Amino acid sequence: MTKAAATAKLRRPCSSCPWRVDAPRGHWDRQHFIDIWRNCQDDGVHIMLCHKAGTLPEAERNDIPCQGWIRRMGFDAIGVRILAMRGKITIAEVEDKKGPRLFPTFTAMMRANKIRLPKRSRWEEPKP
Numbered sequence: 001m002t003k004a005a006a007t008a009k010l011r012r013p014c015s016s017c018p019w020r021v022d023a024p025r026g027h028w029d030r031q032h033f034i035d036i037w038r039n040c041q042d043d044g045v046h047i048m049l050c051h052k053a054g055t056l057p058e059a060e061r062n063d064i065p066c067q068g069w070i071r072r073m074g075f076d077a078i079g080v081r082i083l084a085m086r087g088k089i090t091i092a093e094v095e096d097k098k099g100p101r102l103f104p105t106f107t108a109m110m111r112a113n114k115i116r117l118p119k120r121s122r123w124e125e126p127k128p
Contacts, residue, residue, distance in 0.1 A: 012067055012099050014052050018109055019068025021101045025113055033115040037106060040069065047079040063088060068102050070094050 013020050016027050018036070040048040053064035070080050070089055083089045103109040110117055 011093060012096075013071065013102065014050070014067070016051070017066065017068040017100075018113065019066070019072055019102045021103060021112070028113065030115055033110055033113055034118050037110060037115075037118055045077075045079050045082075047083065065089060067093065067099075071096060071099070072102055072104070 016023050018028055018033070036048055039046050048066040048069035049062060050064045050066045053061045056064065065080075065083055065088065070083065070093060073080050074094055075081055075084075080089070080094060084091060084094065103112060107117060
């Protein structure tokens, strides 16, 4: 599969995207949610990658952002603006409101998945 064909399939939030309200619960490991919380929320520079990008060749995996994340973060996040400037995403993708219903916030996504909210500091370990 070519990169263009693979990325064309990753232009909408996938069926198991953690941002989707209708995505299956229990699909993601607890630590995965904590890593997302810590790495992709605070500064808006870090980019949440699509978990399905793992099907691409290794050199191309870091180029595919999570479609749920870009729609929820929008252009307020500098990482989303940088992706758009580099041609990795389109304005239409970011502004798409016709797709599946998404959790409105990181907090809502975490709570729906029964993940205790860690402290916002990246340097403190969450309590189990």
